[in-house]
Amino acid sequence: MKWVYASPNRAHHYPYARALADADLLHTFVSGFSRLSERAPLELANGRLRRVDFWQTAYVLSFQLPFFSCARREALSVRSKRALDHTMCRALQEADGAIFYAGTGNATGTRWKGRKPLVCEVVNSHWLHQYELLADECARLGLEPPPFHEAERDRRLRDYEQADYILGPSDFVLESFRQRGFDARRLLKVRYGAPAPVETEREAPDPDLPFRVLYVGQLNYRKGVRYLAEAFERLELPRKELWLVGPSAPPTGCEGRAWPEGTRLLGVKKGAQLEALYAQADAFVQPSLEEGLSLVVGEAMAHGLPVVASTHSGAAELLEDGVSGFLFAPRDVERLTAHLQALAEDPARRLTMGRAASAQMASVGGWDRAGRELVETLASIAP
Numbered sequence: 001m002k003w004v005y006a007s008p009n010r011a012h013h014y015p016y017a018r019a020l021a022d023a024d025l026l027h028t029f030v031s032g033f034s035r036l037s038e039r040a041p042l043e044l045a046n047g048r049l050r051r052v053d054f055w056q057t058a059y060v061l062s063f064q065l066p067f068f069s070c071a072r073r074e075a076l077s078v079r080s081k082r083a084l085d086h087t088m089c090r091a092l093q094e095a096d097g098a099i100f101y102a103g104t105g106n107a108t109g110t111r112w113k114g115r116k117p118l119v120c121e122v123v124n125s126h127w128l129h130q131y132e133l134l135a136d137e138c139a140r141l142g143l144e145p146p147p148f149h150e151a152e153r154d155r156r157l158r159d160y161e162q163a164d165y166i167l168g169p170s171d172f173v174l175e176s177f178r179q180r181g182f183d184a185r186r187l188l189k190v191r192y193g194a195p196a197p198v199e200t201e202r203e204a205p206d207p208d209l210p211f212r213v214l215y216v217g218q219l220n221y222r223k224g225v226r227y228l229a230e231a232f233e234r235l236e237l238p239r240k241e242l243w244l245v246g247p248s249a250p251p252t253g254c255e256g257r258a259w260p261e262g263t264r265l266l267g268v269k270k271g272a273q274l275e276a277l278y279a280q281a282d283a284f285v286q287p288s289l290e291e292g293l294s295l296v297v298g299e300a301m302a303h304g305l306p307v308v309a310s311t312h313s314g315a316a317e318l319l320e321d322g323v324s325g326f327l328f329a330p331r332d333v334e335r336l337t338a339h340l341q342a343l344a345e346d347p348a349r350r351l352t353m354g355r356a357a358s359a360q361m362a363s364v365g366g367w368d369r370a371g372r373e374l375v376e377t378l379a380s381i382a383p
Contacts, residue, residue: 001095001096001097001290001378001382001383002025002026002027002047002095002096003020003024003026003027003095003096003097003098003099003101003135003378004027004029004030004088004091004092004095004097004098004099004116005017005020005026005028005029005030005098005099006029006030006084006085006087006088006098006099006100006101006105006118007030007031007032007033007034007084007100007101007104007121008032008033008056008077008080008081008101008104009032009034010031010037010039010040010055011123012192012193012367012370013031013033013101013119014033014042014369015193015367015368015370015371016370016374017029017031017042017044017047017049018042018044018045018371018380019367019368019370019371019372019374019375020047020371020374020375020378021044021045021046021047022046022371023047023375024045025163025375025378026044026046026047027043027048027091027094027095027096028047028048028049028088028095029044029047029048029049029050030050030052030084030087030088030091031049031050031051031052031053031129032051032052032053032055032083032084033051033053033055033056034053034056034057034060034081035051035053038058042085043049043234046183049092050085052080052083052087052089053143054083055079055080055083056077056080057322058076058080059073059076059077059079059080062076067333069149071149072281073342074151074152075149075151077149077152077381078103078151078152079099081103081104081111081155082106082107082138084101084104084105085100085104085105085107086378088100088104088105088108089107089108089111089112089177090247092108092111092112092116093172096117096118096325097116097117097118097119097185097378097382098112098117098118098119099119099167100118100119100120100121100159101121101123101380102120102121102122102123102127102155102156102159102160103152103155103156103159104155104159105120105159105162105163106155106158106159106162109158109162109163113162113164117164117383118162118163118164118165118167119164119165119166119167119188119378119380120159120160120162120163120166120167121163121168121172121278122166122167122168122292123168123169123292123293123333123338124173124290124291124292125172125173125176125177125290125292126160126176126177126179126180127153127156127160128156128157128236129150129176129179129180129290130176130290131146131153131178133224133290133312133364134146134221134289134290135282135288137221137222137253137289138221141221141226141251141253142219142251143251145160145250147357152342160177160182161262163186164186165186165187165188165381166182166186166187166188167188167189168187168188168189168292169189169190169191169192169292169293169314169317170189170191170292170293170316170317171316171317171348172292172293172313172314172316173257173292173311173314173316174187174189176333182349183205184191184248188377188381189203189319189377190370190373190374190377191291191293191318191364191370191373192295192298192367192370193365193366193367193368193369193370193371194301194302194318194361194364194365194366194368195297195298195299195302195361196304196361196362196366197304197358197359197361197362198275198302198303198304198358200279201304202279202303202304202351202354202355204347204348204351205282205347205350207347207350209239210237210239210240210241210262211235211237211239211240211241211283211343211344212240212241212243212280212281212282212283212286213228213232213240213241213242213244213247213281213282213284213340214243214245214277214278214281214283214284214298214300214305215228215242215244215283215284215285215286215287215288216245216246216269216274216277216284216299216300217246217288217294217296218246218247218248218249219244219246219247219248219249219252219254219265220249220250220251220252220253221251221252221253221289221293222288222289222290223287223288223289224253224287224288224289224310224330224331225244225253225254225287226252226253226254226257226287226289227330227331227333227336228242228287228334228336229236229242229254229257229259229263231285231333231336231337231340232260232262232263233260234333234337234342235337235340235341235344236341237341237344240262240344241263241264242259242260242262242263242264243253243266243277243281244263244264244265244266245266245267245268245269245274246268247267247268248265259275259284260379268340273302275303275365278299278300278303278305279303281300281305282305282343282344282350283305283306283308283340283343283344283350284296284300284301284305284306284307284308285307285308285309285312285337285340286300286307286308286309286313286315287309287310287313288309288310288312288313288329288330289310289312289330289331290312291312291313291314292314293309293313293314293318293325294309294313294314294315295318295320297313297314297315298318298361299359300357300363301319301324301325301358301360301361302357302358302361303358304354304355304357304358305354305357305359306324306325306326306343306350306354307319307324307325307326307357308325308326308327308328308336308339308340308343309325309326309327309328310327310328311327311328311329311330312328312330312361313378315327316366318360318361318370319357319360320356323353323356324356324357324359324360325347325353325357326339326357
């Protein structure tokens with residue numbers, strides 16, 4: 001069986017395309033990832049690569065133009081998805097099935113539904129579930145409701161309904177579809193690949209240093225940084241630091257509030273600089289209100305850090321609650337504070353949990369494992 005696979009970006013789609021090609025299951029990979037990027041090259045053992053990247057490149061570049069409105073930017077995104085969709089639809093004449101990123105399969109679904117298997121790939125929860133979560137958060141914080149592009153919303157909802165299957169990375173994502181009435185038999189899960197554990201052994205914590213809490217991601221209300229700041233402020237410790245790594249993406253949810261004493265806004269860090277922060281931190285927090293499967297959770301665990309993460313981050317796919325980290329409900333500042341306080345007061349425990357986190361990443365497996373799982377999953381639904 002040969003599949004057409006369409007996606008607007010690189011992310012996990014490149015390793016998935018390689019896995020399909022290696023298994024001789026790929027007919028065409030339709031990619032919107034810009035050929036101008038130094039990360040664009042992709043070699044496929046079998047199948048062919050079709051780049052349909054003009055509109056997606058324009059969409060990405062629009063973020064560098066401050067005068068470009070959100071509405072115009074989203075219009076470019078929709079144009080990109082339509083271009084990918086029409087290319088995939090034509091390629092499917094010679095293939096047996098299609099896998100497409102949500103919003104990228106409207107025309108394909110209209111023409112091929114009931115004739116060939118269609119798999120809609122999602123990286124986050126159901127669009128309506130996402131919107132309700134974020135609208136509720138905005139109401140709590142006194143913010144304007146989250147903006148959305150009607151055409152993008154409609155394309156995603158239509159893809160959900162036309163697809164035979166929904167493919168997602170975590171139980172959190174798939175549960176949002178079950179809650180919307182989707183038959184469990186239509187829901188497929190393939191966990192993302194996890195990074196390999198770093199080889200450097202973490203040393204016992206130095207009691208003379210402050211307890212250092214690390215967060216990596218956008219400073220945005222969706223990420224729950226407000227609740228992390230509140231929990232950090234409540235910690236009863238003589239010396240503590242909160243390291244926030246990532247760009248500010250207003251609204252942060254912290255408008256009108258001062259960051260707690262001990263907070264360090266470190267901006268964007270990559271490569272060796274980010275590696276050093278992982279190595280120096282004592283605990284990692286992922287407080288997101290909505291995330292399909294947070295890749296930074298895996299990075300932190302691979303560096304031997306105990307992770308405290310919300311149940312809406314997909315972290316349950318990676319960590320074992322109470323063994324390699326802790327899970328808490330979104331916005332539960334009291335529980336988040338308690339977990340961090342426990343880790344701060346017991347250096348031996350956080351070292352043990354960090355080692356368990358590192359070992360767990362080794363057992364989860366990387367992108368080769370994820371690729372094999374994708375191939376096996378597709379084999380299970382082949383006509």
